[in-house]
Amino acid sequence: MKFLHMLPAASIVLAAVAFGEEKVATPVVEEKASEQQQKNSVSNKQCAKDDKQCLKPIERIKVVGQRINPISQSSEGSYTLDQKLIEDYNFGNGNLNDLLGVLPGVQYGESAYQSGQVSNIKPPEVSIAGSYGQQSGYSIDGINNNSKLNTSNATADRNLLQDVVGHSQEVFINLQLLDEVTVYDSNIPAKYGQFSGGLVLAKTKNAEQKTQYGFSYRQTAGSFVEYQRFYAPTFSGDDTLPIPDFSKRDFSAYYSTPLNEQSGISTQLQMLESKESFDQLGTYRQQVQKNYNAMVKYHNHLTANDLLTTSLLYAPFDADYFDTNALNSDYNTTGGGLVVTGQWEANRDWGDFDSTLSWRNSTNNKETSSQRLLWAKAEGRNWGEYTDSSVSAEGGYGDIEKIQDTIAFSQDFVLNAIRHRWGYQQFNVGYKLEHQHTQFNRLEDSVIYNGVVISPDINCNGYTVDCVETRYHRPIAELEAELGRPFDFTNAEDVLLFDQNIAQTGQYFQRRQVSPQSNAEAKVNYLSLYIEDEIDWERLTAVVGLRYEYNDFFKNHTLSPRARLKFDLTEDATQAITLGINRYYQGDVASYKLNEAMTPMREEVRKVLNNRPGQWEAAKLTSGYGYEYKDTKTPYSDEITLAYRAQLLGGTLEAKWLNRKSKDSINRVKGFNETGQSVLFGGNDGSSEYERISLSWMANFDNQHVQFNLSHAVSKVDAATFDGKTQTINFDGSRSTLNFDYDDSELVFLRTLTADGNNRDALITRNDLGLERRDFNRPIVANLGWGGEWGAWRLSAAARYNGKQDIIYATNQFESYTEATTICNGCAPSKREYPLYIAGERPAFWLLSGSIKYSFDIFGKDKVVLSFDGENLLNKRTYQIAPKTTGLELGRRFWLGISYKH
Structure with a gap:
């Protein structure tokens, strides 16, 4: 309009x-x-x-x-949720991503349904138009909220060697701060860039014309949750799987007031805290997570044609974790950050323009033990038996500090429409300059010990961390004195007596991988320009745009053509078709530059002479791999979309076909540089395709709203995107060796079921595990939502159906791998241990969530609201536990809350 x-x-x-x-x-x-x-x-x-x-x-x-319903009436592929819908679909933690799942084409990652999510306060990652979380764009009041510190590894494991668990968003904003949310899955205007997935625009509230203030408190706890237990065939029947004990609190307060007729200020504070007890190898311990949102926003109408808005958003995150299957594995992570924004909106005779200046700072840090040890599951080091693991894990991966600083300035111009005899024409133009500085600092050497050797006669020679000697409950001489003779190891009774007397079996590590203390930084400058020409002629609206982007890391000049068309099939515009052909270029390049600057790990070994371990020395393979990106192109996605919309039964019906082809995706090519060091070169051979058909209907009535959508999606990843085989098979087929200098944190086992019913274990990289996982590739997803208000009562409900899909389960177990070659002269044969994942099929399931709110007035116009918010109200299975394994699934859960408004 x-x-x-x-x-x-x-x-x-x-x-x-x-x-x-x-x-x-x-x-x-x-x-x-x-x-x-x-x-x-x-x-x-x-x-x-x-x-x-x-x-x-x-x-x-x-x-x-009435208000327009969420489906866009323009040629853009967007959906807008206002304050009413935001409040109605706030069933969980109250963060942005919890809300997005009600829209067509939006899918959650597997972590959204795991039992730990009930206590987790980080938003679940979402996929829009088939993309990974970090490939979509996020914005708060026009300011980019994408974290370049995040990698896709964070979706697979929480504790990593070369990374800190991150998120696609820099800060986690609470829904109570928001005025509206707009989500694009297609036909995105040329104004927006640096993403290859969808786009989420969040707009925060301004001060109202009257003073308002209030607070709210919500809480859930272990007693508000039902769990479903599942047991492996080997699980002991002497005990039952324990239920986690947790509590989670959400407190918020706000104050908004006009300062005079031209200006106003609003402030909001929110705190989300979670505490949960987990079973760590037979001992219950507590994990604590905290997230804060503090925002101050000031606006001033300088003149009738000029509006100045400034805001400050501070949203830190802090969590204390530990690995449930590893001793001495405590680690603390901190994240989130600060956003400062100034915006000037103006109207002139020739049109409107917005000028925005922003500074953002975010961190992603981890503090933990610097040594990770995978002991043999032997006497004295046998805690791995508790989880049926082949090893007993201990320790952490060392302290890491990651920092992102961004300064950005942008201007957007909307020129007045030009009246022609045949219709109207309007131009939008703009530009953006951005400087981004990211850092990766490993604050200490991190050491992974793998390849343990059991040696009852080992003399540790002063080594206390990576070697343990055999200990006995009673001295051997004392037992032999009681027997009146030396032990006879051909006698079964003597062997049994000797074994029962062992308190600790001697073992030592003869190899380790060291990630040295290092500092890496990446400074990347971005420039973008865009222009769009919109033409209205009778029933036809056509928009043609072009976006130019440049970053000085890849040094690529990219052009993104954007074109969309809307044609009204009827004179009253109750039916229309839209067509779009668009290109989107990926914006996350800082992580690649950080990879290139990181110091590779080094391999070290030690010999044993006369049962005494020697000093650590460089192995035959002295270092791991580095990264190099030369002549690498910027990945992009080409999109074609076709949609039909009609006004039906008081709402809007939309049938949409969307096809996205991602090209020039960066893959890793194994090779060597001029000095002979192993290098993963950045190639552009990767590609993927996403196709979706969806049917949606949304309507807003006088006191209620209804929405329904059904999507069928197919996602394919080309084989060239994968790292491929990690092993080289010998000529006799009996043993194998690694075909590249991978570090031990990079490799995992993936178990699949063969046609003859046997298990097949393949050693693959974590990069390929993420591609195999296809976390968001659910073929069929359906949503049905409803909300209404009658007097003092406000009710809402949402049902979600998730179709069956191929999935990969984590097991918290390890499998052994033996290399064909020796690691050094005089070294004993040893095995290396890697985490085990299982591929399987997850059945379809559906979930029902709902909310009930009751309000009553006090002190005149003041109001108190009591609330009940529930998820999975029918206690349905989510099939998060792999078949024939032990674990918990989330069932029914709810929140209780109270709020006061003035």
């Missing part, structure tokens, strides 16, 4: 009908203003009483009707 200020009154009525508004009052014209006066008027901005630019009289047009 951007041209309404130039249309005659009768056209306004038609335009309102076209945009789905049911009731339109006859326009009230107080006095016809000149065209120049209409240009000077500013919509949605207050005029100061003494401002001479606030020209009167002007044409007043009053439109009475």
Whole structure:
């Protein structure tokens, strides 16, 4: 409706009908203003009483009707959720991603349904248009909120060697701060870039015309949750799987007031805290997570045509974790950050423009033990038996500090529409400059000990960390004195007595991988320009745009053509088709530059002479791999979309076909540089394809809303994207060796079921595990949502169906691998241990969530609201536990809350 200020009154009525508004009052014209006066008027901005630019009289047009439903009525592929819908679908932690799942084409990663998610306060990652979480764009009040510190590894494991568990978003914003959320899955305007997936735009609230304040408190706990237990055939029947004990609290407060007729200020504070007890190898211990949101926002109408807005958002995150299957594995992670923004919106005779300056700082840090040891599951080091693991794990991966600083300035110009005899034409142009500085600092050497050797006669020679000697409950001489003879190891009774007397079996490590203390940084500058030309001719609206981007890391000049078309099939605009052909370039390049700057790990071994381990020395393979990106192209996605929309039963029906082909995806090519060091070169041989068909209907009525959507999606990843085989098979086929200098944290076992019913274990990289996982590739997803308000009661519900899919389960177990070659002269044969994952099929399931709110007035106009928010109300299975394994699944759970509003 951007041209309404130039249309005659009768056209306004038609335009309102076209945009789905049911009731339109006859326009009230107080006095016809000149065209120049209409240009000077500013919509949605207050005029100061003494401002001479606030020209009167002007044409007043009053439109009475219902709010437009979430489905866009333009050629853009967007869905907008207002405050009412945000509040109705706030069932979980109250963060942004919890809300997005009600929209078509939005899918959650597997972590969203795991039992640990009930206590986790990080938002679950979501996929929009088949992309990974970090491939979509996130924005708060026009400021980019994407974290370049995150990698896809964070979705697979929480504790990593070369990384800190991150998230696709820099800060986690609470829903109570938001005025509206707009989600794009297709036909995204040329104004937006640096993503190859979808786009999420969050807009925070401004101060109202009257002073408002209030607070709210919500809580859930272990007693509010039902779990479902599942047991492996080998699980002991002497005990039952323990239920986690946790509590999670959500407190928020706000204050909003006008300072005068031109300005106002709003402040909000929110705290989300979770405490949960986990069974760590037979001992219950507590994990604690905290997330804060503090925001101050000030606006000032400098003139009738100028609005200044400044804001400060501080959202830190802190968590204390531990590995449940490893001793001495405590680690603390901190994240989140600070966003400072200044925005100037102005209206001039020639059009509107926005100028925005922002500074963002975020961190992703970890503090933990610097040594990770995979002991043999032997006497004295046998805690791995508790989880049926082949090893007993201990320790952590060392302290890491990751920092991102970003300064950005942008200007967007919307020129006045040009009236032609055949219709209207309007140009939008803009640019953005951004400087980003990211750092990866390993604060200490991190050592992974793998390849243990059991040696009852070992003398540790002063080594205390990576070697243990055999210990006995009673001295051997004392037992032999009681026997009256030395032990006879051909006698079964003597052997049994000797074994029962062992308190600890001697073992030592003869190899280790050291990731040295190091500092890496990446400074990347971005430049983007765009232009869009929108043409309205009778029933046709066509938008053609072009976006130019440049970053000085890849040093690629990219052009993104954007074109979309909308044609009204009927004169009253109740039916329309839209067509789009677009290209989106990936924006996350800082992580690649950090990889290139990191110091590779080094391999060390030691010999044993006379049962005494010697000093650590460089192995034959002295170092791991590095990264190099030369002549690497920027990955991109090409999109074709076709949609049909119709006004039906008071709402909007949409049938959409969407096809995305990702090209030039960066894959890793194994090789060597000029010095002979192993290098993973950045190639552009990767590709993937996503195709979706969806049917949606959404409607807003006087006191309620209804929405339904059904999506069928297929995602394919080309084989060239994968790292491929990690092993080279010998000529006799009996043993194998690694075909590259992988570090031990990079490799995992994936178990699949062969056609003859046997298990096949393949050693693959974590990169390939993520591609095999296809975390978001659910073929069929359906949503049904409803909400309404009747007097003091407000009710809402949402049902979600997830179709069956191929999936990969984590087992918390390890499998052994023996290399064919010896690691050093004089070294004993040894095995290396890697985590085990299982591929399987997850059945379909569906979940029902709902909310009940009751409000009553106190102290005149003040209001108190009592709330109940529940998830999985019918206690359905989510099939998160692999077949024939032991674990917990989340069942029914709910929150209770109270809020006060003035």
